[in-house]
Structure formats: structure tokens, C-alpha cells
Amino acid sequence: MKKIIVTGGAGFIGSNFVHYVVNHHPEVHVTVLDKLTYAGNCTNLAKLSKSRVKLVVGDITDAKLVDSLVKDADAVVHYAAESHNDNSLKSPFPFVKTNLLGTYTLIEACRKINVRFHHISTDEVYGDLPLRENLLGHGEGIGEKFTDQTPYNPSSPYSSTKAGSDLLVKAWVRSFNLRATISNCSNNYGPYQHIEKFIPRQITNILSGIRPKLYGEGKNVRDWIHTNDHSSGVWAILTKGYIGETYLIGADGEKNNKTVLALILELMGKPADAFDYVNDRAGHDLRYAIDSKKLREELGWTPQFTNFCDGLKTTIDWYKNNRPWWETKKKAVEENYAKNGQ
Numbered sequence: 522m523k524k525i526i527v528t529g530g531a532g533f534i535g536s537n538f539v540h541y542v543v544n545h546h547p548e549v550h551v552t553v554l555d556k557l558t559y560a561g562n563c564t565n566l567a568k569l570s571k572s573r574v575k576l577v578v579g580d581i582t583d584a585k586l587v588d589s590l591v592k593d594a595d596a597v598v599h600y601a602a603e604s605h606n607d608n609s610l611k612s613p614f615p616f617v618k619t620n621l622l623g624t625y626t627l628i629e630a631c632r633k634i635n636v637r638f639h640h641i642s643t644d645e646v647y648g649d650l651p652l653r654e655n656l657l658g659h660g661e662g663i664g665e666k667f668t669d670q671t672p673y674n675p676s677s678p679y680s681s682t683k684a685g686s687d688l689l690v691k692a693w694v695r696s697f698n699l700r701a702t703i704s705n706c707s708n709n710y711g712p713y714q715h716i717e718k719f720i721p722r723q724i725t726n727i728l729s730g731i732r733p734k735l736y737g738e739g740k741n742v743r744d745w746i747h748t749n750d751h752s753s754g755v756w757a758i759l760t761k762g763y764i765g766e767t768y769l770i771g772a773d774g775e776k777n778n779k780t781v782l783a784l785i786l787e788l789m790g791k792p793a794d795a796f797d798y799v800n801d802r803a804g805h806d807l808r809y810a811i812d813s814k815k816l817r818e819e820l821g822w823t824p825q826f827t828n829f830c831d832g833l834k835t836t837i838d839w840y841k842n843n844r845p846w847w848e849t850k851k852k853a854v855e856e857n858y859a860k861n862g863q
């Protein structure tokens with residue numbers, strides 16, 4: 522694995538993966554293919570040597586461009602996507618185009634010349650699980666965590682297009698012997714995450730003198746994983762995973778949104794009630810939880826960044842120390858949320 526293409530490598534998780542590869546695998550050269558949408562930022566890669574990482578600005582739905590890059594690669598690691606649920610509720614078309622047509626374009630390119638493909642997906646393809654409090658009386662273990670056997674049941678335009686892209690990859694494996702694997706990961710946090718997302722939105726609200734905003738009652742549960750652990754999981758699957766298999770990546774980080782916000786407020790020295798309840802998200806998934814036994818037992822992967830409080834502290838410091846990275850975007854993001862009462 523000497524030359525890899527990372528699509529979406531200028532976004533949050535993709536750029537963290539590129540840093541991970543550059544830092545841990547000196548023999549690998551990375552070509553990032555990224556359209557630099559509102560979510561992509563070439564400064565995410567600025568500290569990396571140009572001899573190790575090349576940025577190609579372009580669209581994954583551009584078959585000619587994709588073909589020309591794939592012909593020189595040993596593998597494609599596909600992160601590029603429209604990634605925000607709230608945006609998908611307002612304007613689904615870019616999700617259909619990038620997540621479905623973009624994935625199709627990439628797997629066709631890889632199929633034609635037999636290039637290894639790894640597809641990055643999300644636990645949201647499985648829909649949601651009942652809250653643990655609502656499980657009482659229904660027996661232990663029922664519907665407890667997602668596995669690769671859980672039926673697909675996506676809720677939003679975002680998660681349904683991610684589900685569709687997974688199904689395309691599965692069909693290309695079965696019908697065309699595409700050498701592909703899929704990973705479905707839970708909610709990531711860490712540096713370089715766009716301020717539209719929950720954790721960076723609340724941190725940058727506090728840093729801007731705006732009260733944090735909690736959807737609904739704040740009871741919804743997300744299974745948090747540090748993005749560095751996502752990267753090591755993807756690398757393990759790319760290099761040791763079995764073709765055609767799906768691996769779930771998660772680090773046992775279930776917490777409800779109110780608990781996460783309380784911790785952010787405490788770490789940033791604010792009173793526990795210094796936030797607003799705002800309109801809930803339409804179709805808001807209740808709970809996600811990953812069973813990552815297959816990845817741990819078959820490929821020997823173990824997450825390293827499992828102290829959530831420490832991870833949150835370093836993430837808060839990153840946003841404090843990198844104000845120019847987010848400050849110019851803050852006003853527009855908040856104005857957009859305000860239109861929805863959020």
C-alpha cells in the first residue's frame with residue numbers, strides 16, 4: 522500500500538486520517554481528492570509536507586478526473602460526503618448527488634482496473650435504538666447495540682444516502698468482485714470538526730459569548746469516539762480487513778447530549794444552566810451504540826483515546842487556539858440555525 526487516494530481528505534475526519542497516515546506510515550504517499558465545499562478546508566493539511574500529500578481540488582462525481590487519479594493508486598479510502606443531518610433536512614439534493622453518484626463514480630473507477638476500495642460510512646445507516654431507560658421491562662440485551670448484522674433502517678436524507686452508498690459497494694463486491702471493505706463508525710469528535718456539528722458548535726458558542734443550544738430535551742444518546750481512534754480502525758481494515766466485510770468502529774462512548782453539554786460547560790467554567798433548549802431536529806434518532814467486537818477480535822484493533830473528558834479538554838483547547846480557523850464562519854452558521862429556531 523504505497524499510494525492511496527483519500528477522498529474528502531480536507532474535511533474533518535478525512536484530514537485527521539491523512540495526518541494519521543503521514544505520522545505513522547512513512548512509506549505511504551497520499552493524494553487527497555476534495556471539492557473544498559463549505560466543509561472542506563485546505564489549511565487542515567497545511568502542516569503536512571507536499572512530498573507526502575498532494576491535494577487535488579475536484580469533485581468525486583467527475584468520472585474523467587476520478588479515472589485519471591485511480592489509475593495510479595493502490596487503494597482509495599472514501600471519506601468525501603455531504604455529512605450534516607440538519608443540512609440534509611433543508612436541502613437533500615447535494616446528499617443524493619455526492620453520497621450516491623459520487624460513490625458510484627469511485628467504485629466504477631476502481632472496478633475497471635481492480636483497485637482496492639475502502640468505504641467510510643456511519644452507524645446512522647442502522648436507524649436508532651431505544652433509549653436504555655425505555656428498555657426497562659423488555660429484557661436485557663434487546664436492541665442493545667448495532668452489529669454488522671443489524672438491518673438497515675436510516676431516518677434522514679443524510680443517513681439514507683449513506684445507506685444507499687453502502688449498498689452500492691456491497692453489490693459491486695458481489696457482482697463485480699470489487700476488492701472493497703466498509704466501516705460504519707459512531708460520532709467522531711476532535712480537531713478540525715466543522716462548527717455546525719454539536720460539540721464544536723457548543724464550544725465556539727461559549728467562546729463567542731453565545732449560549733449553547735440543546736435540541737429537544739437533550740436525552741438523545743450518541744456513542745462518541747475520538748477521531749484518531751477512527752483513523753487507526755480504518756487503517757487496520759484497509760491493511761488487514763477481509764474483502765467484502767463490514768466492520769463497525771466504536772469505543773463504548775455512549776452519552777446523552779445533555780451530559781456532553783454539561784461537561785463542556787464545566788470544563789469551560791460556565792454555570793450548569795447556561796444553555797438554551799431549542800427546537801428538536803425532525804426525525805431525531807434517539808440512540809446510537811456500536812458493538813465493535815468484530816474489529817477488535819478479528820483485526821486486533823483497540824481504541825487508545827477513550828478518556829472522553831481528556832479528549833474534550835484537548836478539543837476545547839484546539840478551538841481556543843485556532844480562532845482564525847472558525848471565527849469567520851461563526852456568524853453565518855448561527856444565522857442559519859436561528860432560521861429554524863435552533
Ligand code: NAD
Binds near residue numbers: 705
Ligand atoms: P465533513 O463534512 O467534515 O467533510 C467532508 C469532506 O468531503 C469535505 O472536505 C468536503 O469538501 C468533501 N466533499 C464533499 N462533497 C464532495 C464532492 N462531491 N467531491 C469531493 N469532495 C467532496 O465530513 P466528516 O464529518 O469528516 O465525515 C467524513 C466521512 O465520515 C463521511 O463519509 C461521513 O459520512 C463519515 N462519518 C462521519 C462521522 C462523524 O461523526 N462526523 C461518523 C461516522 C462516519
Ligand code: TDX
Binds near residue numbers: 645709
Ligand atoms: O446544536 C446542536 N444541538 C444539539 O442538541 C446540534 C448541532 C446538535 N445537537 C444534537 C443532535 C444530535 O443528537 O447533538 C447530537 C449530535 O449532533 P450532530 O453533531 O449534528 O451529529 P449527528 O446528527 O449525530 O451525526 C454525526 O454523527 C454521525 C455526523 O454529523 C454524521 O456525519 C455521522 O454520520
